[in-house]
Amino acid sequence: MSEKIKYISVLRGINVGGKRKILMADLKNMYADLGFTNCISYIQSGNVIFEYQNVANSKLEAKLEDAISEKYGFEVPVIVRSVKEWKQTLKTNPYVGIHENNSLYLSFLNETPKTELTEALSELNYGPDSFQIIDKDVFIYCPGPYHKTKLSNQFFESKLKVKTTTRNWNTVLKLLELIKQE
Structure with missing residues (x-):
């Protein structure tokens, strides 16, 4: 397995006006279930810092979007950046x-x-x-x-x-x- 790096994911359109509600504690648990480690969430709009092996952002985005759709029953666009890209x-x-x-x-x-x-x-x-x-x-x-x-x-x-x-x-x-x- 390749070395782990840090990423930040930003989710679109959750917890806005009481719609598409996802608790951050549940979201962090879902990330952990997917094999992501050291997960930290920030505010209720779906910002999560995590570590994972060095793979294409698009693969992580698809993995997270699929998991959210399966768990919550609605589509949520997810965008991922490595910390290097963020900086x-x-x-x-x-x-x-x-x-x-x-x-x-x-x-x-x-x-x-x-x-x-x-x-x-x-x-x-x-x-x-x-x-x-x-x-x-x-x-x-x-x-x-x-x-x-x-x-x-x-x-x-x-x-x-x-x-x-x-x-x-x-x-x-x-x-x-x-x-x-x-």
């Missing part, structure tokens, strides 16, 4: 230092979208909100309430033809902090 994403954010953290968001994409789709989307303007797509990340600046922006998960999924889930920048930073505390 690189933090370094890449073009808005850090320019805008306040509470106006920044990160949409995680499950794969790098096709160039022609990102180029077409990059030409659109949704001011005062703005975004930049870099590899499998969409960095978002949203000065108003996020729930009012057009730059939602559904927007990016329909335009880029990929799965996505979004976290506020403070949550992204907190997950890295939890990794460093171990």
